[in-house]
Amino acid sequence: MSSTLVIRDVHLAYDDAQNARKVFDVVLQDGRVARILDASEREHHGQEDNGAVKIIDVEGKGLLIPSLCHAHIHLDKCFLLDRCELVKGDFSEALEVTSRAKAAFSSDTADMYARGQRLIVESVAAGVTRMRAHVEVDTIVQNACLDAALRLKHDYKNCCDVEISLFAQDPLFPSPSSLQPGDNYTLLEKAATSQHISSIGSAPYVEPTASQAKSNIRLILDLAHAHSLHADFHLDYTLDASSEPLIWFLLSDLRARVRTGRWHAGARVCVGHATRLTLFSPAEWSRYAHEVAEDRLPVTLAGLPQSDVYMMGRALAPVPRSTLDVVRLARAHGVGAALAVNNVANAFTPQGPPDPLALCPLGVALFQAGTKAACAALLRSVTTIARVATGNASPSSLFPQVGDVADFVVLHDNPSVQDAACNPCYDRTTIKNGRVVARRRGHVELHPH
Numbered sequence: 093m094s095s096t097l098v099i100r101d102v103h104l105a106y107d108d109a110q111n112a113r114k115v116f117d118v119v120l121q122d123g124r125v126a127r128i129l130d131a132s133e134r135e136h137h138g139q140e141d142n143g144a145v146k147i148i149d150v151e152g153k154g155l156l157i158p159s160l161c162h163a164h165i166h167l168d169k170c171f172l173l174d175r176c177e178l179v180k181g182d183f184s185e186a187l188e189v190t191s192r193a194k195a196a197f198s199s200d201t202a203d204m205y206a207r208g209q210r211l212i213v214e215s216v217a218a219g220v221t222r223m224r225a226h227v228e229v230d231t232i233v234q235n236a237c238l239d240a241a242l243r244l245k246h247d248y249k250n251c252c253d254v255e256i257s258l259f260a261q262d263p264l265f266p267s268p269s270s271l272q273p274g275d276n277y278t279l280l281e282k283a284a285t286s287q288h289i290s291s292i293g294s295a296p297y298v299e300p301t302a303s304q305a306k307s308n309i310r311l312i313l314d315l316a317h318a319h320s321l322h323a324d325f326h327l328d329y330t331l332d333a334s335s336e337p338l339i340w341f342l343l344s345d346l347r348a349r350v351r352t353g354r355w356h357a358g359a360r361v362c363v364g365h366a367t368r369l370t371l372f373s374p375a376e377w378s379r380y381a382h383e384v385a386e387d388r389l390p391v392t393l394a395g396l397p398q399s400d401v402y403m404m405g406r407a408l409a410p411v412p413r414s415t416l417d418v419v420r421l422a423r424a425h426g427v428g429a430a431l432a433v434n435n436v437a438n439a440f441t442p443q444g445p446p447d448p449l450a451l452c453p454l455g456v457a458l459f460q461a462g463t464k465a466a467c468a469a470l471l472r473s474v475t476t477i478a479r480v481a482t483g484n485a486s487p488s489s490l491f492p493q494v495g496d497v498a499d500f501v502v503l504h505d506n507p508s509v510q511d512a513a514c515n516p517c518y519d520r521t522t523i524k525n526g527r528v529v530a531r532r533r534g535h536v537e538l539h540p541h
């Protein structure tokens with residue numbers, strides 16, 4: 093049956109003052125954007141709320157943007173803080189306490205499902221309709237995280253595209269002298285044959301040696317190609333200027349694959365963290381932009397600011413506040429990078445909600461970026477660029493376009509792009525395929541006397 097949803101009297105993401113003040117009616121039909129109309133002409137095109145037509149009246153107070161996307165989030169490791177005692181709070185402790193918590197995952201799958209469910213529900217309520225969801229596969233958890241993710245993907249398929257990414261957090265090589273990968277790799281290789289997964293990835297920095305880290309990258313790219321998956325790396329997660337940035341190895345290896353037909357068209361590589369790249373000179377960034385553009389390498393960087401800034405550089409003095417500056421990268425080097433939440437309530441990132449939009453005010457402060465153009469760049473990093481990072485390019489603009497997939501979030505109390513990025517409002521309506529899938533409303537009771 094044909095369905096129509098009209099978002100009435102809503103602002104669109106214009107940056108010039110005249111258009112930014114205007115309000116529009118956006119008509120969604122059968123899961124696509126059908127028409128975008130100047131609201132002042134409504135008497136000529138007006139539609140009434142009835143059985144076939146639903147209307148969301150934004151009353152000129154809110155903004156319509158593409159729905160939010162988690163470019164990078166850990167579905168299995170969320171909401172673990174209550175069972176992970178932090179004493180030092182550093183990275184090695186986070187690995188250790190999370191490993192201990194992981195040991196219980198396979199014996200309590202109901203708990204894992206419930207934590208993942210909470211993450212999905214809170215994310216959709218915030219405006220998310222797509223996520224790259226990392227789930228670990230290794231000798232500790234076997235396939236328990238994957239199995240829970242597959243159930244969640246199915247159960248929430250009408251609200252959110254849960255794009256499952258198999259993730260090797262632990263080393264693929266068992267010891268520094270190993271020439272061949274061990275049991276963790278065998279399990280990952282087997283899991284890669286599963287249906288309904290979209291990506292495979294690893295954290296090469298955990299390998300015992302630099303050469304094994306490079307082999308780790310090759311093995312993951314091989315598996316991605318063999319099973320038509322996207323690839324996803326936690327890469328160059330360091331602020332040690334003397335360390336070799338593995339991004340150059342990754343680009344070179346990927347280029348060879350692209351040039352010799354050993355990479356599927358449409359398959360993308362997402363690189364998360366990449367804090368080592370914050371030490372790049374302008375010349376190194378020019379080299380990066382040139383290498384990616386020359387062969388149209390399908391690579392997207394994803395800064396994970398809540399984790400990067402919380403965890404990195406603790407031994408340095410002064411402690412640097414380093415994460416990929418997505419605003420400057422876009423402006424100075426034409427490099428579009430995503431911002432992503434990464435972890436929610438665990439030892440790697442104890443703070444922050446599962447709301448990608450909450451990264452925008454953090455970015456305004458970290459990147460000293462509060463102009464209208466900077467705010468638009470921040471919104472793109474959690475919407476359109478985040479989608480590209482996960483292998484999906486529609487909607488492709490902050491503006492609705494006729495024919496676009498109708499995946500949007502209404503920010504009911506943010507009338508402009510700048511307001512939305514600087515101070516995201518609470519009240520939101522999430523729309524997926526032209527259908528309302530979540531309404532989030534705050535309720536204030538004031539008792540002045």
Ligand SMILES: [Zn+2]
Pocket residue numbers: 164166226326364434
């Ligand atoms: Zn991560």
